[in-house]
Amino acid sequence: MFNLQANNTTIKTEILAGFTTFLTMAYIIVVNPIILSDAGVPFEHVFIATIIASVIGTLWMALFANYPIAVAPGMGLNAYFAYSVVGANDQIGYEIAFGAVFVSGIIFIILSLTPFREKLIEAIPANLKHGITAGIGLFIAFIGLRMSGLIVAHPENLVALGDLQSPPVVLTLVGLGITIVLMALNINSALFLGMITTGIIAFFTGQLRFDDGITSAPPSPEWFIFGSPLQAFVDVVQYGLYAVVFSFLIVTIFDTTGTMIGVAEQAGLIKNNKMPRVRQALLSDAVAKTVGSIFGTSPTSAYVESTAGVAAGGRTGLTTVTVSILFVLAIFFSPAVNAVSGLPAITSPVLIIVGSLMIGVVADINWKEFDEAFPAFLIILSMPLTSSIATGIAFGFISYPLIKLVKGKGKEVHPLVYIFGVLFLFQLVFLPH
Template sequence: MLQRIFKLAEHGTDVRTEVVAGLTTFLTMSYIIFVNPEILGGTGMDRGAVFTATCLAAAFGSLIMAFVANYPVGMAPGMGLNAFFAFTVVGAMGYGWQQALGAVFISGCIFVVLSATGIRRWLIAGIPRSLRCSIAAGIGLFLAIIALGNAGIVVADPVTKVALGNLHSAPALFAMGGFFVIAVLDALKVRGAILIGILFSTLGSILLGYTPFHGVFSKPPSLAPTLFQLDIPGALHHGFFHVVLVFVLVEVFDATGTLMGLTHRAQLSQGPHKARLGRALFADSAAILAGSVLGTSSTTAYIESAAGVEAGGRTGLTALVIALLFLAALVLSPLAAAVPSYATAPALLYVAGLMLRELVDVHWDDHTEAVPAALTALVMPFSYSIANGLAFGFISYVVLKLFTGRAREVHGAAWVVAALFLVRYVLFTGT
């Protein structure tokens, strides 16, 4: 049956290889079941419900990827987008988490339309490579400042804005220990290094009495506090114009770039396999809608799926295994509740460091490419907003190209995105 559904022989693989690949990918991305409740819980959302929503959204998205696209790609709520949801939309802008979920749902609807009509491909083709790279790096820097703050390593200062915190404090020590565990294990190619680092810091915190522990297994927490709690009418308020825009743009770049990179590595981007990319794009957009209804931020394809591809995963059976493991993880809610923010901080910081490598591909010798890229990456953490970083990058890119006589190099999509952000700053300055 598995052979018939997933065409294993056609892809040069077998059940054992696919199962191992699925387990490998799950171990590398399962940190999200600990990190996501911590981040979204800061908005007032019930952490237990977010934990359940995270597992279900990841399982649902991975199942769609398995049976619709037959790709070895795991899905889960995305890093960066959850930070934008919690720290910018709810934290800095002051909107309720229900409205933020409404904005995720609307962005998912737009995403489906963009994927179905081919506009998504047009957008991707029109965004310069330098900006695409700097967006990933900027989100990485944004995650880094959040991580360092959660660990108490960086603190606010009235004179210098930021300063070094107390490195002798328990949160800082646990965070630094977890970070080095992750970094060393990952350098040694140990699967699940990020998850092991989180568990290392959590276990140390529990054993030394800094964190209460109530067991490992239990019945999954109720989904009721977040299920169908999205406020779509509230998200249609004019202040959400650029919030939805940012969700859509980041979802487009992140998910599409991840899928294209993974399919190329798995040799699924050529010949008869190439047509399935469209179905994969639809799968991740449908998963966004499901996640917003369940009660979590945007669900997307995970770059950690590369670990499973390296282990031989070539079909949707890999994604099916990932989905089943996320469902099995539902009974781990007491363990997830015991994970403090300074234990997930090392994971955020390490992921941030990996995302910075994207800056290598920026054309630094061309100022009309380098300056917008630098602004994009720098404004995100310093303004505590992914939206502002995107806006500064696109607007500066268009302006520099226009006034240096190189306007013809600007794709229509870049003009459109820059104009939308400009309208936002001119008309909605208070939002």
């Protein structure tokens, strides 16, 4: 079913890759409810909705697309939901906002059923695709540095070196050193073994504690928080939420598309600038987003942390089946998941190392041609600095056709790149993001 032999992988490798991906993204189970609770959504509702959306999207990706790419509610999108959509407007409650997510999800599904998104992926120039992959690499490495405390905020220089004597930073450096040694020795499952070893050290040094126990009873899910599908469309019209729906739509399209390109390229799954079974892969996020809104969570996205599983050897949907199973188990082991995901030192070394592996594609960018190199450079630079994959892609889509036009090469640009260049410019200038 998963064509393990054709993809040069094994059951053991795929399962360990699934564990690696899950451990690097498990924080979303706790962080997403915390953020959405600021919009008034009950923590328990978001907790179970986060898991339901993640399981549905990730399983769809596994069974229909056979890709090692996990899907879950997206960071950034949840903050936009909580603070820009609900928090900034007293008339918009979270129920109405979930309706807007549902409407954008339905539009998303329709677009994914057409050749539109496939054509979009094919329309993205190869150098921009390499830039997206490298930008994602820097982005997740920066996430690892920031979450661990190795890099901290600075009032003048924005970022600075953290306290190298603090226990979390020391643990991160120890975990990074162990994982680097395992990688250098070409030991199988080096990333996973590095996390396990770091977790054991954290437990015996008192940094990893299970004060709330290991297991707990799961909360009951709620259906159609926004009332009904018809009510969702009525509310969008009544409250004029067109810009909100558009923002949810365009950000999720390019967050997911960019992440899929980056992960697939890292795994060697893109052939001749094309991604096999791309329609099924894109549908996974569209379906998860729609179902997630029904149960009460913000839009989903393909998860950049999937690169950790790919670096651990994951090449097929068996990796994401494993991730889905672990999400289901997390319903019953939420205190343990909370404890592990609350200690970034366990997962940060993996993100830093995976970032170093992904940045290698910069060698494939045509640096000799300014009109090809500069848009790719903008993507690479802006993704970590704006903490947004979609914003990085936006800068690339805006600058690429402009420079081509100035150089008299406008006919080389696909019409879709022009269209989305204009849409991105409009979104960045006039809409909240």
